[in-house]
Amino acid sequence: MFEEFKKFAMRGNVIDLAIGVIIGGAFGKITTSLVNDLITPLLGLVLGRVDLTALKIVLREATDTTAGLAITYGVFLQNILDFLIIAFSIFMMIRVINRFKKKEEEAPAAPPAPPEPSAEEKLLAEIRDLLKEQGVDRSA
Numbered sequence: 204m205f206e207e208f209k210k211f212a213m214r215g216n217v218i219d220l221a222i223g224v225i226i227g228g229a230f231g232k233i234t235t236s237l238v239n240d241l242i243t244p245l246l247g248l249v250l251g252r253v254d255l256t257a258l259k260i261v262l263r264e265a266t267d268t269t270a271g272l273a274i275t276y277g278v279f280l281q282n283i284l285d286f287l288i289i290a291f292s293i294f295m296m297i298r299v300i301n302r303f304k305k306k307e308e309e310a311p312a313a314p315p316a317p318p319e320p321s322a323e324e325k326l327l328a329e330i331r332d333l334l335k336e337q338g339v340d341r342s343a
Contacts, residue, residue: 238284238285255278255280257277258280259277
C-alpha cells in the first residue's frame, strides 16, 4: 500500500497540483493585500471617505449584556472585489499563455519526410536499374 501511495504522490500531475495550490495561496494573499491596502482606500476616498469594510446595517445595538448584531455588507463587497481582481488576473495570465502557445503552433514545421517506398516498389526500382545497366530497350 505504501508503494502504491508513493507512486500516486510522485506523479507529475499531483506535484503540479501541489505547486499550483501553493502559488495560488500566495497569489491570493497578494491580491487581498492589493484590495485591502490600495484599492479599497482609494475607492473609499472616491466615494467620500467611506471605509468599505465598515459599511453595515445594524439589526440590534450592543448592550452591556448582549452583543451587537449587524449585516456587514461592506466586507461582502470587499470580498467580491477580491474575487473580481483575482479572476481578471487569472484571465490575463491565461490569455498571455495562450498567445505563447499560439505562436509556437504557428511556427513553420519542417515538411514531412516522403513516405518510404514499399518492398515491392524497391524491388521494381532495382529491376528497372538492372535493365538500364544491361541496356535493354523497353520500347521494343
